[in-house]
Amino acid sequence: MTPTDNNTQENRQNALELVIVTGISGGGRSTVARALENVGYYVIDNLPEALVGQAAALAAEGGPEVQRSAMVLDVRSLAFMTDLVGVIDELRxxxxxxxxxxxxxxxxxxxxxYEKVRRAHPLQGDGALLDGITAERRLLEPAKESADMLFDTSLLNENQLRSRVEEAFLAPSTPGLQFTVMSFGFKYGIPRDADYLADVRFLPNPYWVPELREFTGQNPEVSKYVLSRPGAEDFVDSYSNLLLKTVPGFEREGKRYITVAIGCTGGKHRSVAITEELASRLNESGYPTTVQNRDAGRE
Structure with missing residues (x-):
């Protein structure tokens, strides 16, 4: 192979947007796969782990219709019981x-x-359902620890998960780090898929201002109220600077997606206003940032 051929192959591999999807059975892999299809990915479901490298090579040589490819792997294939992290490292x-x-x-x-659909877990065997789940967690723990993006669907319905995936993968990815900033309400649970988590309940709550109560933090008056409270601007300045200072290190480690969760009591006012402002700062600094207001519509 000539140097020119090598360069051409390398360019094709770099151009390929490749997503590997795995996770706990019943967690929502199928929904993630459908969401990726919705934003233009060619999705291969239930692919044996041993064929990932070959499938990636074929996609790199293929036409535009497969330049955004996703492969879904799960425990239905006995070939999965090896080393997914090793496969990912080999791809890289x-x-x-x-x-x-x-x-x-x-x-x-x-x-x-599982009880709703009345199916057995693929690793359950003659044991209980929880035995199968526990065995699968043990097998997948290295993959979870190495994941670039983690979607915890415990508090998400199918439509919410689909929206989150579509927002994350709608546009072709850029080489640098990308942020997702998510507002949430502590009373609805902490998002465990966040890389960073901040609590803005130290700010006065617009809920107790009658003319602001019904609106969310996206409303200009609510946003103005929140950001004008003592400590709000200092918090956004300091937190955005902290995040930006971590970018070079994360990029050196090969991490491409960072999720930042901002919480208040109900996830409607303070966390939304701070999330929108923080995302604006990150975008202005040159890092593509999407906003997800998880609980803003619950009240």
């Missing part, structure tokens, strides 16, 4: 830039989902 050593997505949920949520 061969010039590919895969994004590993892991889908998870609490055990009790997984159990309810």
């Amino acid at each position: 050593s061969n010039g590919f830039r895969p994004t590993l997505v892991f889908v998870d949920a609490d055990d009790d949520v997984i159990i309810r989902r």
Whole structure:
């Protein structure tokens, strides 16, 4: 192979937007796959782990319709019981830039989902449903620890998960780090898929201002109220600077997606206003940032 051929192959591999999806059975992998299809990915479901490298090579040589490819791996294939992290590392050593997505949920949520559809877990065997879930968690723990993006679906319905995935992958990815800034309400649970978590309940709550109560933090008057409280601007300045200072290190480690969660009591006013402002600062600094207001519509 000539140097020119090598360069051409490398360019094709770099151009390929490759997503590997795995996670706990019942966590929502199928929904993630459909969402990726909705934003233009060619999705291969239930792919044996041993064929990932070959499929990636074929996609790199293919036409525009497969330049955004996603592969869904799960325990239905016995070939999965090896070393997914090793497969990802091999892809990277061969010039590919895969994004590993892991889908998870609490055990009790997984159990309810299985009971609803009346199916056995693929690793359950003659044991209980929880035995299968526990065995799968043990197998997938290295992949979870190495994931670029983690979607915890414990508190998400199918439409919410689909929206989050579509927002994350709607536009072709850029080489640098990308942020997702998410507002949430502590009373609805902490988002466990966040890389950073901040509490803005130190700010006065617009809920107690009658003319602001019904609106969210996206409303200009609510935003103005929140950001004008003592400590609000200092917090946004300091937190955005902290995040930006971590970017070079994360990029050196190969991390491409960072999720920042901002919480208040109900996830409607303070956290939304701070989330919108923080995302604006990150975008202005040159880092593509999407906003997700998880709980803003619950009240």
